Amino acid sequence: MLELYHAPISTCSQKVRLVLAEKQLTWTSHVIHFGSGDHLSPEYLKMNPNGVVPTLLDGGDVVIDSTVINEYLEDVYPERPVRPKDPKIAARMRAWRQYIDEVPTPAIRPPSFNAYFVPIWSQMSDQQFFDYTEQLPLRKHFYRKMGRTGFSQADIDEALDKLNQTLQRMEQALTDGPWLIGDHYTLADVSLTPTIVRMEDLGLSTMWSELPRVRDWYARIQARPNFSVAYMPGSRDLGPSC
Numbered sequence: 578m579l580e581l582y583h584a585p586i587s588t589c590s591q592k593v594r595l596v597l598a599e600k601q602l603t604w605t606s607h608v609i610h611f612g613s614g615d616h617l618s619p620e621y622l623k624m625n626p627n628g629v630v631p632t633l634l635d636g637g638d639v640v641i642d643s644t645v646i647n648e649y650l651e652d653v654y655p656e657r658p659v660r661p662k663d664p665k666i667a668a669r670m671r672a673w674r675q676y677i678d679e680v681p682t683p684a685i686r687p688p689s690f691n692a693y694f695v696p697i698w699s700q701m702s703d704q705q706f707f708d709y710t711e712q713l714p715l716r717k718h719f720y721r722k723m724g725r726t727g728f729s730q731a732d733i734d735e736a737l738d739k740l741n742q743t744l745q746r747m748e749q750a751l752t753d754g755p756w757l758i759g760d761h762y763t764l765a766d767v768s769l770t771p772t773i774v775r776m777e778d779l780g781l782s783t784m785w786s787e788l789p790r791v792r793d794w795y796a797r798i799q800a801r802p803n804f805s806v807a808y809m810p811g812s813r814d815l816g817p818s819c
């Protein structure tokens with residue numbers, strides 16, 4: 578009944594796989610290979626006109642955007658909840674999630690894309706790069722700003738500053754309990770996990786070495802049973818081969 582179009586390496590896909598695993602839902606996997614342009618095929622664009630992963634099908638009905646998908650999963654499959662029932666606490670969770678979507682999620686892209694895409698794009702000619710980006714519904718201008726040689730040091734510094742702000746806010750929030758919203762693991766924790774994992778994979782974990790609550794939160798995150806399921810093989814292989 579549930580089908581997910583996703584990529585192992587994609588942080589947005591990891592977010593959805595964390596919730597699917599947390600809820601112990603069964604789903605059919607359709608792996609999208611960016612290198613083969615699967616996400617830009619006419620069939621895929623019919624489901625997801627943004628040409629990005631993930632895309633969820635539930636009984637054939639399409640749901641797109643990882644944040645929307647996770648709220649949808651909570652609405653339709655409320656067992657093993659990841660959203661507080663109290664509307665006021667849920668509002669706190671959504672405010673975190675909104676911040677995560679606005680600040681750290683975009684901020685992880687410059688260092689992450691420099692590591693992942695630059696080795697691929699450096700093999701292309703300017704014309705090939707132009708032609709590739711021309712087809713992208715959502716990221717044409719973003720990738721052109723990045724260019725074949727990657728984001729500048731100024732862009733990376735800005736990204737790291739935003740990620741540092743996120744870590745400081747986490748450290749503060751975690752004074753009230755083991756999770757971002759106190760006692761319960763919620764969509765706020767889910768939404769931040771892929772960014773923190775990616776930071777670690779990029780060698781940035783020293784940014785929280787002096788933040789004991791963030792360190793402990795990350796240990797708890799990795800110990801949850803949903804983590805190893807969601808982080809399927811290939812999820813952490815940054816490099817042109819994935």
Ligand SMILES: N[C@@H](CCC(=O)N[C@@H](CS)C(=O)NCC(=O)O)C(=O)O
Pocket residue numbers: 587588589590611616628629630631641642643644713716
């Ligand atoms: N807001 C979307 C963003 C999805 C997104 O950016 N997906 C990335 C992988 S994490 C992607 O498919 N990128 C393909 C590309 O940039 O060409 C969501 O959260 O689902």
